[in-house]
Amino acid sequence: MAALDNFQNAIRLVQGITDISRTGGDLPRHLTRVETALVDLEKEKLAVEKELQAVKQRVHELERQLGEHERFDLEEAHYEDRAFPSGAWVVVEKAQAALAGRSGDSVLIPKYFCQACFERKKRSILQPDAASQPSEVFVCHLCGLSVPYKAPMRSSVTFC
Known part of the structure; x- marks a missing residue:
């Protein structure tokens, strides 16, 4: 003015x-x-x-x-939620997951995306944590989330 x-x-x-x-x-x-x-x-x-x-x-x-x-x-329609054996949820591409499931080929193992980042409209591929070989924990390098792959070992107690 x-x-x-x-x-x-x-x-x-x-x-x-x-x-x-x-x-x-x-x-x-x-x-x-x-x-x-x-x-x-x-x-x-x-x-x-x-x-x-x-x-x-x-x-x-x-x-x-x-x-x-x-x-x-x-593009979100091309992805689906999947649970690791540990119960942790990740996101995978539908086509890749289907191909890997049918062929059994290790090259076609689906990429796992961090579900937390995916919800924020970011694609971050989960990478195996170097300290937890062989691939028992995956890490999101964008948000730092650690995702366990395998279910925790349950110890059994025997009573005499």
């Missing part, structure tokens, strides 16, 4: 100069005031343009994020 005020001031100054030129008076002083008002107006115009550019960039970023979320929502 300050830009509009400066613009209106510049118009009044020009009208004042017009009146002075008809009646005589201190024309240089009024011209200096007009010039100052126009410089202020130009500065405010540049500030508004800069703000507009920032808003356009933010809109572009939000549109990109929305597109990613919409694409993820469409």
